[in-house]
Amino acid sequence: xxxxxDVTSLNAAATTPADTVDCxxxxxxxxxxxxxxxAALLGALVLGFVAAPPPAExxxxxxxxxxxxVTGGGGLEICRDGxxxxxxxxxxxxxxxxxxxxILRLPRAETPGPLQxxxxxxxxxxxxxxxxxxxxxxxxxxxxxGSFRTGRSPEALATTLPPSADRFWVDLxxxxxxxxxxxxxxxxxxxxxxxxxxxxxGRDWAGEAYSYVFxxxxxxxxxxxxxxxESAGRRRGRRKSxxxxxxxxxxxxxxxxxxxxxxxxxxxxxxxxxxxxGYGLAWTPFTPGGRGTPPTPAPVADEAGKPIASSCPAPAFxxxxxxxSISVVDRTYHYVYTDVLPEDCGLAxxxxxxxxxxxxxxxxxxxKVWSAAKSLAGPLPPGSIVRVARAKGMxxxxxxxxxxxxxxxxxxxxxxxxxxxxxxxxxDGIGALTLYADPVAAGRSPAYLGLRSxxxxxxxxxxxxxxxxxxxxxNLDTPAIYPGKAGFLTWxxxxxxxxxxxxxxxxxxxxxxxxxWTVRRIGAQ
Numbered sequence: 001x002x003x004x005x006d007v008t009s010l011n012a013a014a015t016t017p018a019d020t021v022d023c024x025x026x027x028x029x030x031x032x033x034x035x036x037x038x039a040a041l042l043g044a045l046v047l048g049f050v051a052a053p054p055p056a057e058x059x060x061x062x063x064x065x066x067x068x069x070v071t072g073g074g075g076l077e078i079c080r081d082g083x084x085x086x087x088x089x090x091x092x093x094x095x096x097x098x099x100x101x102x103i104l105r106l107p108r109a110e111t112p113g114p115l116q117x118x119x120x121x122x123x124x125x126x127x128x129x130x131x132x133x134x135x136x137x138x139x140x141x142x143x144x145x146g147s148f149r150t151g152r153s154p155e156a157l158a159t160t161l162p163p164s165a166d167r168f169w170v171d172l173x174x175x176x177x178x179x180x181x182x183x184x185x186x187x188x189x190x191x192x193x194x195x196x197x198x199x200x201x202g203r204d205w206a207g208e209a210y211s212y213v214f215x216x217x218x219x220x221x222x223x224x225x226x227x228x229x230e231s232a233g234r235r236r237g238r239r240k241s242x243x244x245x246x247x248x249x250x251x252x253x254x255x256x257x258x259x260x261x262x263x264x265x266x267x268x269x270x271x272x273x274x275x276x277x278g279y280g281l282a283w284t285p286f287t288p289g290g291r292g293t294p295p296t297p298a299p300v301a302d303e304a305g306k307p308i309a310s311s312c313p314a315p316a317f318x319x320x321x322x323x324x325s326i327s328v329v330d331r332t333y334h335y336v337y338t339d340v341l342p343e344d345c346g347l348a349x350x351x352x353x354x355x356x357x358x359x360x361x362x363x364x365x366x367x368k369v370w371s372a373a374k375s376l377a378g379p380l381p382p383g384s385i386v387r388v389a390r391a392k393g394m395x396x397x398x399x400x401x402x403x404x405x406x407x408x409x410x411x412x413x414x415x416x417x418x419x420x421x422x423x424x425x426x427x428d429g430i431g432a433l434t435l436y437a438d439p440v441a442a443g444r445s446p447a448y449l450g451l452r453s454x455x456x457x458x459x460x461x462x463x464x465x466x467x468x469x470x471x472x473x474x475n476l477d478t479p480a481i482y483p484g485k486a487g488f489l490t491w492x493x494x495x496x497x498x499x500x501x502x503x504x505x506x507x508x509x510x511x512x513x514x515x516x517w518t519v520r521r522i523g524a525q
Contacts (some may be wrong), residue, residue: 004215006343030275069447071521072396073423073445078449078486078519085482086453089490090161094120094136094509098161100323101137101490101512103153103469104199104211105477113154115469115479116266117161120174120200121149122508123169137508144426148194148215150266156467158479166192167269168286169259194259194297196323201472202262202364205331211472212263212364213269216322218254218299221313256310256319259297260364271295279366285366302359302370312345312352320349325387328473329425332359334386336430341379353379353441356386357426365436377431387468388430392486397422397430398476399464400489403445406437415455415462416448417491419517454493454515463513466491478516485516 013512068079090098101119108114123146124138151164194215260272262283270283273295284295299307306318324337336358344352355378359370380386385403391398403418405411422429437444455463469488471477478485492512 025421035262038354066216071419071519072421073429075423075522076396076519077422077522078419078447081449082452082514084516085157085485085514085516086451088453089159089512089514090387091511092509093134095125095134097492097507097510098512099194099465099507100467101161101199102199102467103479103488104160105469105471106430107204109473111151112152113157115136115153115155115158116199117151117153117164117196118266119149119164120195120197120465121147121166122162123147124166128171134450146194148197148213148261152266155480158481161512165267167267198324198366198474199235199266200326200328200333200470200474203331204472208365209264210365211264213261213265214300214326215259215261215385217257217259217299218319219257219299219307219309219315221253221255237357250324252316253313254316255313256322257299258308258322260300260369262365267438271297272300273296277372300366300370302372304372305368308359308370310339310515311342313341314349314351318349320352320354320383323371323385325389325467326474327389327470328389328475331361331362332363334388334427335359336376336386338380338384340454350382352382354382356430357505358430375385375431377433377435379440381436381441384443385464385466386435387466389468389470390476390485391421392476394421395425397425397427398487399430399433399435400468401435403436404443405448405450406444406446409446409448413442413444413455413457414457415464416451417463417489418445418447419449419487420447421519445522449489449515449517451491451513453515454491454511458486460496461462461497462494463491464494482516483502484518486519487517489515490518 061354068077070077089101090462097519099120101117104118106114106116125135146165147166147169149164149166151162153160153162194217196216198214200214201214202210202212216300262272263269268286271284273282273284274280275282281298285487286295299309301307301323308322310319312321324335327334327336336356338356340352341355356376357373358376359367359373361371363369380401386399386401388397388399391395398419398421400417400419403416404413405416407413418435420433420435422433435445435447436442437446451463455461462497469477469479469490476487478488482488490512492507493510494507495510496506
């Protein structure tokens with residue numbers, strides 16, 4: 001039996017005072033309510049001619065353009081010089097963050113536009129007075145990453161995050177305590193979820209109207225690593241109390257699991273759950289403002305009926321694995337993701353190497369969704385994030401991944417995002433790519449894009465949680481204002497804590513940037 005998933009306390013959609021657009025009025029129903037910094041740059045950013053200045057200590061190094069590099073089996077060249085478009089997507093409030101922004105082109109244009117922004121954000125705070133300032137929040141807080149958010153944008157404003165709303169999230173420990181009449185928050189061991197959303201259309205070629213969003217929750221496991229067995233009481237529907245969770249805190253070991261939701265409009269969602277008998281599959285809708293127990297997500301299963309779960313258990317805030325992308329090619333869904341190598345489970349979480357895996361599916365609504373995992377590449381550095389999709393206008397796979405520039409590159413070993421193409425659509429070509437130079441643990445690669453916004457040589461500012469713009473089937477696309485570009489990338493400029501850990505946050509209040517890239521065929525005029 002599978003342990004209870006850490007996203008059992010989900011709430012219905014709502015905008016919150018801790019919204020990602022920090023307007024003075026906190027009225028997010030107003031169209032295009034933007035933070036002052038973003039609003040001031042909007043006109044320039046839409047055209048793509050202004051990039052946010054990097055930190056002063058990195059400005060000189062970032063000014064020099066990277067050299068071009070060859071990819072795609074020698075048939076393509078990628079060059080990013082100082083004229084390539086970059087800008088600020090969003091500058092969140094101190095109590096908010098935006099992470100892993102996928103821009104999805106909807107199959108049909110509706111007001112206000114065809115671009116759907118999908119991302120992970122903070123769990124909402126309790127209701128606050130309009131004139132009360134937005135409080136700072138810590139990345140070590142258990143509320144980190146509890147909200148799935150969406151917002152719709154027209155093409156002309158693709159470079160600015162639109163007003164967005166929480167669609168579902170994890171209840172906060174103090175909110176549960178207050179609901180039970182306890183005056184003080186309990187030190188509950190709340191995990192992180194739902195996180196790392198990936199959106200893709202259903203079988204639209206067969207008339208299916210639903211789109212699907214796959215996210216990552218967590219399940220509690222025994223210290224030995226096996227899922228915690230459910231008690232008879234929990235099988236009868238009794239939920240573990242906050243006091244019980246607090247008692248379990250010393251053994252708060254988790255494993256990531258994939259969960260799923262489906263939607264017709266990206267505003268209201270149905271959650272994949274167990275049927276009342278505990279064995280079948282059901283899709284349970286959220287009721288805005290509804291009362292009672294929210295739906296309990298069921299793990300997505302593979303063809304053998306096993307949950308899609310990460311390889312290694314870890315403390316709640318140190319779990320890794322299953323983040324990636326989903327791309328539809330030839331009516332087959334390709335889920336490519338990283339996970340920890342099983343042989344590294346005995347190492348400290350920050351030292352566990354990863355590998356790249358592939359699962360496929362023909363129908364996302366099936367009871368058993370994904371095929372068995374196939375290894376594509378590895379080992380990769382700890383914490384690597386890789387996205388894979390069919391390239392725009394080409395029969396090739398595009399592979400983007402977190403990396404460091406080589407030590408002799410401009411600015412030294414700065415965190416960047418690397419990008420390569422395969423020679424064709426053969427999936428083995430993904431594994432044939434040399435993603436990192438030796439030693440692999442250093443995470444360095446000459447195939448870096450040379451991003452100018454964010455990041456610096458000290459390692460305190462990096463470029464993480466990247467994603468890109470896709471069509472409805474998860475393959476590369478670009479906004480109409482950049483028709484000649486090969487892709488449109490987003491990333492978070494995460495602030496790393498000092499060794500003492502005294503800094504307020506690693507991701508709250510940090511900007512998210514965007515950039516384009518250009519690829520050309522070698523020998524083309």
